[in-house]
Each structure stands twice: as structure tokens, then as C-alpha cells.
Amino acid sequence: MIISQLVKKIKPSATMSITSKVKQMISSGIDVIGFGAGEPDFDTPDYIKTAAIESLQNGFTKYTPTSGILELKEAICKKLLQENGVNYTPKQVIISCGAKHSIYNTILALCNPGDEVLVPSPYWVSYPEQITLANSTPVFIHTDDSKDFKISVEDLKRSITDKTKLLILNSPSNPTGSVYTKEELYEIADFAIQAGLYIISDEIYEKIVYDGTVHYSPASFGEKFAKNVITVNGLSKTFSMTGWRIGYMAGPEELVKATELIQDHSTSCPNSFSQKAAVVAIRGKDDITSKMVSEFDRRRRYIVERLNKIEGITCRLPKGAFYVFPNISGLYGRKIAGETAKNSSEFVSIVLDKAKVAVVPGICFGSDSHVRLSYATSFENIEKGMDRLENLLTNSIPYKN
Ligand SMILES: *Cc1c(COP(=O)(O)O)cnc(C)c1O
Numbered sequence: 100m101i102i103s104q105l106v107k108k109i110k111p112s113a114t115m116s117i118t119s120k121v122k123q124m125i126s127s128g129i130d131v132i133g134f135g136a137g138e139p140d141f142d143t144p145d146y147i148k149t150a151a152i153e154s155l156q157n158g159f160t161k162y163t164p165t166s167g168i169l170e171l172k173e174a175i176c177k178k179l180l181q182e183n184g185v186n187y188t189p190k191q192v193i194i195s196c197g198a199k200h201s202i203y204n205t206i207l208a209l210c211n212p213g214d215e216v217l218v219p220s221p222y223w224v225s226y227p228e229q230i231t232l233a234n235s236t237p238v239f240i241h242t243d244d245s246k247d248f249k250i251s252v253e254d255l256k257r258s259i260t261d262k263t264k265l266l267i268l269n270s271p272s273n274p275t276g277s278v279y280t281k282e283e284l285y286e287i288a289d290f291a292i293q294a295g296l297y298i299i300s301d302e303i304y305e306k307i308v309y310d311g312t313v314h315y316s317p318a319s320f321g322e323k324f325a326k327n328v329i330t331v332n333g334l335s336k337t338f339s340m341t342g343w344r345i346g347y348m349a350g351p352e353e354l355v356k357a358t359e360l361i362q363d364h365s366t367s368c369p370n371s372f373s374q375k376a377a378v379v380a381i382r383g384k385d386d387i388t389s390k391m392v393s394e395f396d397r398r399r400r401y402i403v404e405r406l407n408k409i410e411g412i413t414c415r416l417p418k419g420a421f422y423v424f425p426n427i428s429g430l431y432g433r434k435i436a437g438e439t440a441k442n443s444s445e446f447v448s449i450v451l452d453k454a455k456v457a458v459v460p461g462i463c464f465g466s467d468s469h470v471r472l473s474y475a476t477s478f479e480n481i482e483k484g485m486d487r488l489e490n491l492l493t494n495s496i497p498y499k500n
Pocket residue numbers: 137196197198199200223269272273301303332333334335336341344345346
């Protein structure tokens with residue numbers, strides 16, 4: 100079979116291949132500790148499940164309008180006004196099958212072939228591939244530990260060309276956990292808009308922040324910002340609803356109409372009863388997110404402390420999301436139980452093989468000096484995993500099943 104040129108350009112997701120390798124190892128009886136998860140390890144709260152069950156029982160099982168039900172759009176507008184300080188009407192909101200889908204549709208609706216999209220690196224794995232699928236070109240803006248993985252106006256100046264159409268911001272960030280301050284965000288957004296760019300602000304981790312850190316939505320900075328910033332969010336992370344597939348985009352009405360056309364002929368509406376449940380989740384008074392966040396916080400402090408005790412690893416304390424992104428390049432070239440790694444993929448293989456610990460190579464996020472560990476796993480697993488890593492990397496003792 101001859102597969103399209105377009106699809107041939109797409110890389111498989113390395114996070115997925117690690118996950119399937121771990122599953123294989125577990126099914127053959129090997130006890131692996133996985134730090135690959137990109138989703139909260141908590142169950143979806145019962146009151147949200149009940150809302151879905153009730154809507155099924157009431158027969159709410161048919162197509163809804165392509166862009167989603169009005170009730171949900173209204174709940175989202177209220178949330179965006181109260182929590183994010185952005186004033187949108189329901190016509191400026193479209194519900195999609197997850198925030199990933201919202202981002203993809205937005206890129207498709209905005210970009211022409213050859214357009215450039217600025218992506219701060221390290222980045223979430225799907226941004227470059229979605230840009231490529233839209234026949235456009237991802238242009239990476241390099242950042243590192245010393246910059247707390249944040250871009251600056253200077254970086255933008257260097258990266259913008261006459262083909263640049265769009266900038267993607269993700270604060271709090273997956274994989275780095277960095278969160279921009281209000282001032283930083285203002286400067287960047289202000290400059291980008293003046294340079295004629297649109298901005299996608301992926302705010303999926305907005306509520307997963309620590310140490311009193313505050314998340315800001317660039318669309319809230321004023322009229323000019325609201326016109327040029329596309330706010331994307333969803334329920335997956337905040338309400339532990341990854342499998343329900345509800346995300347949304349809010350922005351100029353013209354753009355919402357354009358993405359609705361794409362949705363009309365690709366996915367149609369998002370899942371009907373998930374939308375009903377989403378209304379209840381968004382309006383809900385039960386603050387499940389802050390319960391998750393306080394547990395994530397405990398794990399975050401612990402995992403960072405343990406990683407920093409390993410010579411050759413340095414790990415920043417992230418301000419948001421549920422990942423740590425330690426720099427492991429200090430271990431490159433060093434003997435680890437008889438083997439040596441010279442990049443993040445080799446390091447990940449050695450650690451999986453010798454310590455039975457699964458982490459994700461930083462190269463999939465654009466940095467070969469790092470690995471990503473998700474702490475959306477039990478405290479007990481984190482303790483075991485860190486013991487194994489310390490034994491292997493500090494004492495050169497592999498883990499025996
Ligand atoms: C998880 C995630 C998303 C999207 O999740 P959906 O389940 O599609 O809503 C978007 N951006 C980032 C950075 C993520 O980590």
C-alpha cells in the first residue's frame with residue numbers, strides 16, 4: 100500500500116511507544132514502575148459520572164449541534180469570565196473532542212501551506228505534528244534550564260519571519276512545568292500581536308499550579324489581546340476526564356465559524372452525554388482539582404528532592420502541571436551497570452532495562468539533555484521508582500525482579 104506523503108512526515112508518539120513497551124514487560128511478568136502517564140491517576144468524580152448516566156437514561160444519545168450544546172457554551176463563558184477574566188459570548192466558543200482536537204482545528208483553520216508556527220521548545224509532542232498535518236512548518240524557539248524554559252521578546256524577534264502566522268503558548272507547560280508570570284506573558288503576547296501573529300494559549304493545566312503561583316490568560320489583557328489570542332482548554336486534566344473527550348476553544352467568532360466547518364465534515368459534534376457531564380463538572384462546587392493538586396504537590400516535592408540527590412541529575416522544582424523534567428546530561432558517558440548513554444533515548448533504555456523504571460526521553464519534547472517523569476502515579480510507586488533509580492545510578496546496582 101502507498102501511504103500519503105503527508106502521513107509519512109508524521110512521527111509516531113514516543114510516549115505511546117514507551118507505554119506499549121511497559122505494558123508488554125508487565126504482561127510478561129516484569130515489575131516495571133511507569134512514569135510515563137500523561138493523565139491524572141484519580142478517578143472522575145461520581146457527581147460527574149452521575150450526570151452522564153442520567154443523560155443517557157434520559158435519551159440524550161443523539162447528535163448535538165456540531166459546535167456543542169448551548170448550555171455547555173454558556174457554562175464555559177461564565178467560567179472564562181469568572182476565573183479567567185475574559186468576556187466571550189457563546190458564539191465565540193466551540194466544543195471539540197478534547198483540547199487536542201481544538202488545537203488541531205484551530206491550526207487548520209488559520210494556517211496556509213508554508214506558514215510558520217512558533218513553538219517554544221521543549222514542547223508538547225503533538226504541536227509539531229499537528230502543524231505538519233496542516234502543511235505548515237513548526238519553527239522552534241529554543242529554551243533551557245537557565246531560562247526556566249521560558250521564551251522572551253528577544254527570542255521572538257529572532258524567530259519571526261514574514262511567513263510567521265501563529266505562536267503557541269502552553270503555561271503551565273507540559274513537559275517542563277514552567278508557568279509564565281503575568282508580566283512575562285503580557286510582554287510576549289503584546290509583542291507577538293504587534294508583529295501580526297495570532298496566539299494559541301493552551302491552558303489545559305491552568306489549575307494545576309503550586310506555591311501560590313497564579314495562572315493568567317493572555318486574552319484577558321485587553322481588547323487587542325482578546326481579538327488575537329485563541330484560548331484553548333478542556334476537562335481532561337482539571338476534572339480527571341481524559342477519556343470523555345471534551346475540550347473547547349474560545350476566540351473571534353469568525354474563527355469559531357471556520358473551525359465549525361472543519362468539525363462539520365470531520366467529527367461532527369463531540370460526544371452528547373460527555374457534554375452534559377461537562378456542564379455539571381464546570382458548574383460543580385465540589386473542588387476536586389484542589390484535592391488533586393495538594394496530593395500532586397506532595398509528590399512533586401518528594402520526587403524533585405530524590406532526583407537531585409542523584410549525582411549527575413539536576414531537577415528544577417516545577418511550578419505547574421504534573422511532570423518533572425530533570426536534566427540528565429551529567430550522566431552521559433558515565434558507566435551505568437556496564438553500559439553508557441550518550442543521549443536521552445539510550446538513557447531511557449538503560450534505565451528501563453536495568454532499573455525497570457519507565458521514563459520518557461526528552462528528545463520527543465525537543466531536548467536531548469532531559470527526561471520527563473509524570474508524578475500522576477501513587478506516592479508508593481514514586482518511592483519505589485526513586486529507590487531503584489538511586490540504586491542504579493548512584494550505587495550501580497540493577498533492580499532484580
Ligand atoms: C493533555 C494535554 C492536552 C489535551 O488534552 P485533551 O485530552 O485532548 O483535552 C493539550 N495540551 C497539553 C499540553 C496536554 O498535556
